[in-house]
Amino acid sequence: MKFTEDDFKNIKKAIDEGGKIWENKILLSFKKKFKSYYRSISNDQCCYCKRDIKAEFKMVIDIEHILPKSEFVDLMFDVINLSVSCKRCNMNIKKEDYSFVKDSKLIKENHLDKDLYKIIHPNLDSYFDHLNYNVEIVNELKIVKYRVVGESEKGDFTYKYFKLFEFEIDLMNHAQGIVVRDELSELIDFDTAKEIKELLNKLKAK
Structure with missing residues (x-):
């Protein structure tokens, strides 16, 4: 993705104004363009779990700073450090x-x-060289299975770090008609899940 002259001007202005730079409203058009670009090249998949963002999550998609902007301020607008998740x-x-980097210095x-990252880096690594994402659909049921390629350490670490096994369990339970009442599925969007958990905790306290 190429930065336009207006992009540079707006980024510079946001930096000059200080405060929460990334949240500055002057960057809205840039962020919208960036999100659209990365959604297109990622086929609307989360850069970490490869789930279909558009069809399955129905939630706000985040522009992801792989190395957090709170600690790596200079990489806030670095396209290699950005993706969608x-x-x-x-x-x-x-x-x-x-903590997924091998050496913080x-x-x-x-x-x-790329060798300094324990996870599969969205822009430096080829995801499917390390981790396969298999989906089987039978009528209305969907079964998901992740498989580490060979002995890939990055594939294994990514699988465990992002708790991808939870997707497999959630969808397997659904396929078998099992309803987990005490724990909320991670497939529910984060804000809704938090609100429902609070309600469930209140019920348990009674």
């Missing part, structure tokens, strides 16, 4: 964490070195 992977699991010197 579902809220589950971004806000519910990863948040501001970057070296990563600041060279964030383009």
Whole structure:
């Protein structure tokens, strides 16, 4: 994606104004364009779990800073450090964490070195060289299975870090007609899940 002259002007203005730079309203058009671009090249898939964002999540899609902007301010607008993800992977699991890097000092010197990441990097790695995402659909039922390719350490780490096994369990339970009453499925959007959990906790307290 190419930055236009207006993009540069707006980014510079947002930086000059300070505060929460990324939240500055002057960047809305840039962020909209960026999100549209990355959705198109990712086939509307979350960069971490590869789930279909458009069809399955029906939620707000996040522009994802792979290395969090709170700690890596200089990479806030670096296209290699940006992608699109579902809220589950971004806000519910990863948040501001970057324990998935092998060396926090070296990563600041060279964030383009894919070997410094334990996870599959959305822009530096080929996802399916490390982790396969298999979907089987029978009528209205969908079964999902992730499979680590060979002995890929990145595939194994990504599978565990983003708790991808939860998708497999959720959908398998659904296929078998099992309803989990005490725990909310991670397939529910984050804000709704939080609200429902609070209501369930109130019921348990009675």
